[in-house]
Amino acid sequence: MRAPGNVPGAYALEQMIDELAIRLAMDPLALRDRIDLSAVRREERRVGAARFGWSRRRAPGSDAGPVKRGLGMAQSYWGANVNTNAACEVRILRDGSVEILSSVQDIGTGIGTLLAQVVAEEMGLRPEEIVVRIGDTDFPAGPPSYGSITTASITPPARNAAWRALRELFEAAAPALGAPPENLIAKGGRIATADNARSLSFREAAATLRTDRISVVASRADDYGGFARKMGDSASARNALGGVQFAQVAVDVETGIVRVERVVAVQDCGRPMNPRQIESQVHGGVLMGMSYALCEERLLDRRTGHVLNADLEHYKIGRSREVPEIEMILLENYQGTSATDAYGIAEPANVATAPAIANAVFNAIGVRARQLPMTPATILAALGRIPGGRARA
């Protein structure tokens, strides 16, 4: 499960809009161009449709054999969410080592890598030279791990703390370089005068510290906001995140099996911090969306109250042979309202997948699956192919 609540809502809403377009005899993209106010999604529809080959879309049931192919699309909305009680400490130690500490936790999304990246970029070092210490509540408060808020919340204070720590290092190293601190730059592992005439290695510059360390704590609460809404520590930046996904499916009308063949996911998350990590998040979002659409279901025995499929044998998720071809198009969408301008991607990448698949299923077979998951039982019932008309309760 990812993006709790949003996926079921989008599954209904995005199918209704698709249905409305069909009722109006309009292309679903054209209808959205008329009713969707988001300029970001408009552009995402345009580039996505071109890459996906939306113009190849045909009327339902165009294939002669039992396997019908269909194309569909759906959209998502996600707030550019931030938790402002997110802080970190950056240390420069006299031995030249640099550390970042925050109680933010990495639940597998790679925030440690991003923190190293941000601090390294600011200090002219390589990411692997930064020591990242996270997940300990002794460290400054980190954001909670929900709502796809981590990157947006913790990377701006990381950059601000690094920037301020570096200013202190410049102060310390300025006499040795014979230049005012404001004329120093950090680049390629060295602290140098702006004209590059004189420089010290980062380690040599750190050795000029009078005390054992520089320590700076910065908080997202201090960052310049640009928030549309703020309640307690929760805030949303002005421009919400979009996301448009296109899916191609093959439906076997005799067995009711739906297979997702291709997904084009057009996503935005502010300024992309690490495209490879973003692509991994988008793949995860699409795969979980596909499993949600086709097979995931918690089965409770109604008479005894026990969950019957609380194991990975019976609780079904798509595996290697179900993986479609996934293409990501990343739209850079700057808001200019934080030190990194980065926003979330994990959940937004999951919202549109299931309804895009459902709309593609309709385009393939001309009937709509109004329940989840779209198992053979669901599809064959929708097609009226089950003897006695017995559908899944």
Place this chain on the structure above:
Amino acid sequence: MKGFAWTSAPDLAAALRAGSATVAATMAAAPGPAAANAVILKAGGIDLLDLMKEGLLAPQRIVNLRGIPELGRIAEEPGGALRIGAMVTLAQLAGDPLIRARYGALAQAAGGSASPQIRHVATLGGNLLQRPRCWYFRSIHHDCARKGGRQCFAFMGENQYHAIFGQYGCAIVHPSTAATALVAFDASVELVGARGARRTVALENFLLGPEVDLQRENALAPGEILTAVLLPAPKPGVRSFHLRQGELDSFDWPIADVAVVLELGRDGACRRAGVVLGAAAPVPYRARGAESALAGQRIAEGTARSAAIAALAGATPLAKNAYKVPVFEALVRRAILGAAGQA
């Protein structure tokens, strides 16, 4: 999981001396002293480990059969019959050139089972003797009929993966996909008793429906070891095909699987057909209606379609598994055409 003693039998005689109990009898005796002292034979161990982790079986001693060389061989007998040792893995079956050439449906069935990792460990003997996957049977919270309880929970519960034929007091489907193909080939199993006596039983008779015995799926006797599967020599003109359909293509149990064996004459007419449905009934379900519909006919789209409809005649689906009927019809038709080389 409780602790247990482990021994590896170096040869069949040592395994027979171990005085093993069947898994079904041990589970039926639980929690009595017979169950507590049970010696259980292990092949690949896939199902055994599951049962132990599920809290359904706690053997006192496990005797490993994987180290017995004679059980691990595939050998052609004089006259062309094939003898497959019980410890031959599903991966070996799927890749064996002789099986692929002569018993294609068996290679397909074995090759499509479970996952590559499991196929490399799971044995044919263990696959045939594994206990059903019904989630009520596998749950310690449900005292179901197959475990000696009073009711089959599937009848009133979540029965989307259960049987559409032959649910006499219990709606399991037989879990072995290989068995579907083996029954279509009229295979037999070789059993060796505690005193070394060998008997050979047609697989179709060895596997027991709930109308015969609610608490065991086969006629394995205490102390007996299933040593081999015997496939009769292929008749001229025999062609076969197996199709399985899972909700997922990777690592999922089939919702339907079908094995078709056709004996085609030189004139192209079908002399004899074997049509067997897996995941349809508590035992592999021989679709006699389909078999007789094909006998004497030339195989074409129309004959295959009629045979598929005949195969499903008399199905008694439960509240949530009627969808299996059209799935099976499609698979039977396709498997017939596949066997005839017309897919």
